[in-house]
Amino acid sequence: MNTDQLTVCPRCKEEGACYKLPINETMYSYWCLGCGCQTNDMMKEGEFDIPAYEETLPELYKDLKSTDEEGRIWYPTSINLEGKGTVFANGNSKDNWQWSAIRSIKLTEEEMSEPKFKGKEYKSDAKSLTHFEKDFIEACDYIGIFDK
Numbered sequence: 001m002n003t004d005q006l007t008v009c010p011r012c013k014e015e016g017a018c019y020k021l022p023i024n025e026t027m028y029s030y031w032c033l034g035c036g037c038q039t040n041d042m043m044k045e046g047e048f049d050i051p052a053y054e055e056t057l058p059e060l061y062k063d064l065k066s067t068d069e070e071g072r073i074w075y076p077t078s079i080n081l082e083g084k085g086t087v088f089a090n091g092n093s094k095d096n097w098q099w100s101a102i103r104s105i106k107l108t109e110e111e112m113s114e115p116k117f118k119g120k121e122y123k124s125d126a127k128s129l130t131h132f133e134k135d136f137i138e139a140c141d142y143i144g145i146f147d148k
Helices: 050-054 060-064 136-141
Strands: 003-007 018-022 030-032 039-040 073-076 078-079 083-091 096-106 122-124
Touching: 030 060, 060 073, 060 083, 083 136
Parallel strands: none
Antiparallel strands: 003 018, 018 030, 030 039, 039 073, 078 083, 083 096, 096 122
């Protein structure tokens, strides 16, 4: 099986910004750092149960869905990395939204003993919430995704 590769995004056409990851010998998953959206070769209207999938999505994500030339349906990505933070589409409509990011901070010893934080080391730092218009990469960089 092939390994993942950076390619031109089928949705936004950004050169070298889209990860194409193999699912099996013939199907791929796509995750674009340019537009911040994701899909896979199975997510096509009539071939995939879109209504069932969308039951768990926020209204904004449903409003922002789009279809590429191959008929794949794309949705905004949400990222939540322990110890780094969260990146998500935030707003009230497809005409009024931006990427938002919130960093994680280490829990105090006292917080670690609270039931709601059981097994966790980090929590979201509400004071760090920042908005990035339509710049997904900037939001990812803000929480340190690209740090080594």
